[in-house]
Amino acid sequence: MTTTPLLFNPNTYDPAHFEPETRRLLRATVDWFEERGKRRIIEDYRTRAWLGDFLAFAAKERLFATFLTPASAATDEDQRWDTARIAALNEILGFYGLDYWYAWQVTILGLGPVWQSENATARARAADLLSQGEVFAFGLSEKAHGADIYSTDMLLEPQADGGFLARGSKYYIGNGNAAGLVSVFGRRTDVDGPDGYVFFAADSRHPAYHLVKNVVDSSKFVSEFRLEAYPVAPEDVLHTGRAAFDAALNTVNVGKFNLCTASIGICEHAMYEAVTHAQNRILYGRPVTAFPHVRRELTEAYVRLVGMKLFSDRAVDYFRTAGPEDRRYLLFNPMTKMKVTTEGEKVIDLMWDVIAAKGFEKDNYFAQAAVEIRGLPKLEGTVHVNLALILKFMRNHLLDPIDVPAVPTRLDAADDDFLFRQGPARGLGSVRFHDWRGAYDAYAEVPNVARFREQADALCEFVTTTAPDEAQIRDLDFLLSVGQLFALVVHGQLILEQARLTDLDESVLDELFSVLVRDFSGHCVELHGKDSATERQQAWALGAIRRPVVDEARSAEIWKRVEALSGAYEMSL
Secondary structure, three states: OOOOOOOOOOOOOOOOOOOHHHHHHHHHHHHHHHHHOHHHHHHHHHHOOOOHHHHHHHHHHOHHHHHHOOHHHOOOOOOOOOHHHHHHHHHHHHHHOHHHHHHHHHHHHHHHHHHOOOOHHHHHHHHHHHHOOOOEEEEOOEOOOEOOHHHOOOEEEEOOOOOEEEEEEEEEEEOOOOOOEEEEEEEEOOOOOHHHEEEEEEOOOOOOEEEEEEOOOOOOOEEEEEEEEEEEOHHHEEEEOHHHHHHHHHHHHHHHOHHHHHHHHHHHHHHHHHHHHHHHOEEOOEEHHHOHHHHHHHHHHHHHHHHHHHHHHHHHHHHHHOEOOEOOHHHHHHHHHHHHHHHHHHHHHHHHHHHHHHHHOOOOOHHHHHHHOOOHHHOOOOHHHHHHHHHOOHHHHHHOOOOOOOOOOOOOOOOOHHHHOOOOOOOHHHOOOOOOHHHHHOOOOOHHHHHHHHHHHHHHHHHHHOOOOHHHHOOHHHHHHHHHHHHHHHHHHHHHHHHHHHOOOHHHHHHHHHHHHHHHHHHHHHHHOOOOOOHHHHHHHHHOOOOOOOOHHHHHHHHHHHHOOOOOOOOOO
């Protein structure tokens, strides 16, 4: 079984599984934040200071240039698009503050249409800007339409030189105040329908680019900007027609994955503070952690967080192994965005119930963690949007598996170039999967894994015998309850696959799956109460409810792991 710590700890962090330059850059980033200290980081957060110091550090170390330049545009051997090390940096940046992560995240989104483009001039320009330490932005959303790209009001008027004049505004655009390149989505005035879509590169420093405001009260500069007769030269055009539409969706596919590991980082830092406080606070003559309900809540928070990490680590492997014939990542991607980030909210809430008023204090990281954790489920598509997307895969995943080669752990120094040649953003219903039951069979002797497997098998029965009828298929409220049940089965599957690869202690798995059994039962009760649920579906829902297997010795063992977090890490002032 694994004996290494399951949570990120800056005091002991050594990413030895990466090659030397990645290892150096990750450790240098941790050291920069630790030297800056908690007081300065919290003060920057409270005063909404722009992240100039951090971006200067990143530029000096060539952090973004090394991690975000694909091999096809690289100028040195350490540059590649490597999802494993990108995920590691997401976790670190989330650990110290979501504002830092956000500047990096929207740079990733801004680069997506560029690296998918065949425009060699624009690609060279992006690589050069990265080497200079510039940030990027993704101009997709609009105030009136959100991310509804079918309805964009960014209009491009054709010009005699083959270029355009762009007029319109974009809203909720991160880094819009400072981006050296903004990938902007619009449509031609002379072509109707999808063939008129255009993605083009704009410069936030151009006189025809007008920054309106920061639409949020934060260090994150989430801008509104307006283009007024902005000249788009032919060499600024990244995509036209349906390719522009695909570039938008495929960029979001790449970017949304980053939300899960940012959420993990937030929860890890908050957990050190919460456990340390609870363990050292005396109430009625006893430590707060002596109370059974406190131990239960902190233990549940811990195993949920471990589950978040296991799922996300395993999803990296599927991302990196993806190709035209293996698109399983298209399910696991919205899962990381939807399921892992909402788990993060639960983790914070459980700890906040324990530390109570302490969670509001201005000198703690927890106060900002409690705010920032709410944003991640709402970025790059809401939870509901991603749940609806997940449902497209349910029948094939549960009922129609195929034989495919096993996906190994992918920590190798390879370039994930397929992410920028994903192709048309359609055909999700044809994606096929390996048999999910294998992961559960490997842990059939673990009591709560076996108990949860009963519920997963029951969901298969639901799909085959009491599936939603035509009216219910149009009832998104009903379908979302079904989606939550399916998401739990997929969540458990990748957790178990990663547990096997890392030889995780089975007591941790048992405790975690006792939580998942309760979650599944809770969603069954919700489904039972839906207005449109039929009598057969109501009966199925009640029949799928299970009680977790209780093991006091196991829970006590996991509590020791939680208790050991007290004082294990505290950021210097």
